[in-house]
Amino acid sequence: MAASVSLGVGSLVWVEDPVEAWIDGKVVEATGADIKVVSTSGKTVVAKASNVYPKDVEAPPCVVDDMTKLAYLHEPGVLSNLRSRYDINEIYTYTGSILIAVNPFTRLPHLYDSHMMAQYKGAAFGELSPHPFAIADAAYRVMMNEGISQSILVSGESGAGKTESTKQLIRYLAYMGGRAASEGRSVEQKVLEVITLHIWSFKRTDKNRDDFDF
Numbered sequence: 001m002a003a004s005v006s007l008g009v010g011s012l013v014w015v016e017d018p019v020e021a022w023i024d025g026k027v028v029e030a031t032g033a034d035i036k037v038v039s040t041s042g043k044t045v046v047a048k049a050s051n052v053y054p055k056d057v058e059a060p061p062c063v064v065d066d067m068t069k070l071a072y073l074h075e076p077g078v079l080s081n082l083r084s085r086y087d088i089n090e091i092y093t094y095t096g097s098i099l100i101a102v103n104p105f106t107r108l109p110h111l112y113d114s115h116m117m118a119q120y121k122g123a124a125f126g127e128l129s130p131h132p133f134a135i136a137d138a139a140y141r142v143m144m145n146e147g148i149s150q151s152i153l154v155s156g157e158s159g160a161g162k163t164e165s166t167k168q169l170i171r172y173l174a175y176m177g178g179r180a181a182s183e184g185r186s187v188e189q190k191v192l193e194v195i196t197l198h199i200w201s202f203k204r205t206d207k208n209r210d211d212f213d214f
């Protein structure tokens, strides 16, 4: 996506970097098709104007919880927002009604306890922090109120966290639809056991699968 705003001297911008992917800086020279940028770390880069992107100066230094709130929805803006949130263990971010999850590669149990599930129960979408429980709650409510079957698509590359996300979605749906524990194991536990086995066998048997969980 090419920058569609004028990037004059003094503009704050993102420019590609072979190590960091994107670095931010200030335009110091703009002649013809080339733009000279001095990054915040002091590096001078000359790039084609079409490879330089405006930086959102109004976004809070950290983050927005929904990418649609970004002034510029371009790659460096999106990645920078996800990275800033990841740095403070905010692994979930919305883009409208889509939930983006960044794999934390560490356990964050406080995000998934029963208190969290209770909080998301019936909460308006977008009222609480982005979370798989909010996605599951929205789908559950449309299904119950309007009687329409719902699908939740979970996609991402291998190791991105599809199985973990799917487990949280199923946990929440089982929590909403399940009854109290009987014979020692709750409906939530029983559904999770079945679904984990099902996901595992699906992955084992479908060698040509795309990276989708369901």
Ligand SMILES: Nc1ncnc2c1ncn2[C@@H]1O[C@H](COP(=O)(O)OP(=O)(O)OP(=O)(O)O)[C@@H](O)[C@H]1O
Pocket: 103, 104, 105, 106, 107, 108, 156, 157, 158, 159, 160, 161, 162, 163, 164, 165, 203, 211, 213
């Ligand atoms: N939300 C999370 N919290 C903690 N750890 C996570 C989370 N999501 C992913 N992980 C970690 O990353 C690993 C890989 O995640 P997962 O198995 O869900 O990926 P996947 O997208 O299903 O991968 P594949 O397509 O290869 O099966 C998990 O075993 C877990 O250690």
